[in-house]
Amino acid sequence: MLTCPVCGDAVAAEDAFCEHCGHALRGEGAPGAGGVAAAPTVPDTAGSQPPCARCGARVSGGACTECGLRRRTGDHSELRLGTGAAGVSDRGLRHERNEDAMALRAVDLPGAGDRAAGSATAAVVCDGVSSSPRPDSAAAAAVEAGATALAASLESGQGTAEALSAALRRAAVTVAALAEAPGQAPACTFVGAAVPASGGPLGVAWVGDSRAYWVSEGRPAAPSALLTRDDSWSEAMVAMHVLSPEEAAVSPHAHTLTAWLGADYSGAAGRVAAFDPGGAGRLLLCSDGLWNHLPEPAELAGLVRGAGADPLAAARACVRFALERGGRDNVTAVVIDVPGPRTGEGVR
CATH class of the missing domain: 3.60.40.10 (PPM-type phosphatase domain)
Known part of the structure; x- marks a missing residue:
C-alpha cells in the first residue's frame, strides 16, 4: 500500500496530491524533486485567511499555495x-x-x-x-x-x-x-x-x-x-x-x-x-x-x-x-x- 510521506494516509499511485493533508505526491512538489508545488487552485471565498499552519505560506480556498496542506472548517x-x-x-x-x-x-x-x-x-x-x-x-x-x-x-x-x-x-x-x-x-x-x-x-x-x-x-x-x-x-x-x-x-x-x-x-x-x-x-x-x-x-x-x-x-x-x-x-x-x-x- 502506498502512503503519503507527510501524514501517512493511504494514497493511489495515480494521485497527484494526498486527499488527507494536500501534500504534493508527484511532479515538482514530490519529495526529492527539488521544489514545492502549489496545490490545485481553488477560489478563495473566505477572504483573508491565516497563513499555512505548516509552512507559513499564503492560503487560498483552504489550501496552502506552497506546500499544498489543506484545512477544512x-x-x-x-x-x-x-x-x-x-x-x-x-x-x-x-x-x-x-x-x-x-x-x-x-x-x-x-x-x-x-x-x-x-x-x-x-x-x-x-x-x-x-x-x-x-x-x-x-x-x-x-x-x-x-x-x-x-x-x-x-x-x-x-x-x-x-x-x-x-x-x-x-x-x-x-x-x-x-x-x-x-x-x-x-x-x-x-x-x-x-x-x-x-x-x-x-x-x-x-x-x-x-x-x-x-x-x-x-x-x-x-x-x-x-x-x-x-x-x-x-x-x-x-x-x-x-x-x-x-x-x-x-x-x-x-x-x-x-x-x-x-x-x-x-x-x-x-x-x-x-x-x-x-x-x-x-x-x-x-x-x-x-x-x-x-x-x-x-x-x-x-x-x-x-x-x-x-x-x-x-x-x-x-x-x-x-x-x-x-x-x-x-x-x-x-x-x-x-x-x-x-x-x-x-x-x-
Whole structure:
C-alpha cells in the first residue's frame, strides 16, 4: 500500500496530491524533486485567511499555495485578544478532527478600598481524550464553561485561586453531563490561567497533561519553567522513584492519564498553583501535541521568543514546529504577554 510521506494516509499511485493533508505526491512538489508545488487552485471565498499552519505560506480556498496542506472548517482556528494574547489550534496531520479547544477572555477586575480596578486575561486550553467518545465535544464544553466561570469569578471579586478552582469545578460538571450512559463518558484535559495585565503573581489550574510554561524575558524575571505537573503514569512512576524520567518517557504507558475531566473519573478536583514571575515574560498554555516535541522549558522558551513580539506569531510558530515534526496529534498553543509588576495592582 502506498502512503503519503507527510501524514501517512493511504494514497493511489495515480494521485497527484494526498486527499488527507494536500501534500504534493508527484511532479515538482514530490519529495526529492527539488521544489514545492502549489496545490490545485481553488477560489478563495473566505477572504483573508491565516497563513499555512505548516509552512507559513499564503492560503487560498483552504489550501496552502506552497506546500499544498489543506484545512477544512474546524481543522484550524486562531484567536487574538487585544495585542497581548493569542492562540492557535490545529488538527495536525494524522487525526481526522481537531479534539483540542481554547478560549481567551478579557476580565475587568473590581476595585477594593483605595485600589483601582484593573484587568486580567483568563485563558483555557483543553485536549479531548481520544479514547473516549466525542472527545471534541468534551474539550469544547470544558473550554467554554471553564473560561466563562473563570472570568465571572474574577469579575465578582474572587481571588485567583478561588476563581480557578471554580473554573475547574464548572468544567468538570459540564463534561460529566455529556455522558449518555455508563461507559460512554466524553473526557478531556484542562489547563487554565489568570494573568493580571499589571504584572505580578499569576495563577494556573490543571487536570491531565495539558501544560503551562513560563517564558522569561531575562532578569529580574524568574527563569523559564514548567508551571504544571502532569497527571500521568510516567509522572507517577518518577514521583515514586520507580523509574527515572528517561525510563518513564520511553514507556508505552508514558502518556496514560491518571486524572481527567469526565463522568468516569470522580476525583478530578484538579490542582491550582500561584506563580510570581518577578518580571516580564510570557505564559504559554499548550496541549501535548506541542510539548511532546519540545518538553524542556528552555527549548520551548527559545521557540516562543524567536517568533518575535507578537503573541499570535509566537503561537503560530509553536503549531508550525509541531507540524514540521510530523503533526501526530492535535496541537494548541496560547501565548499571553506578562508585563513587569507595578506596585499596588494585579489579580489578588
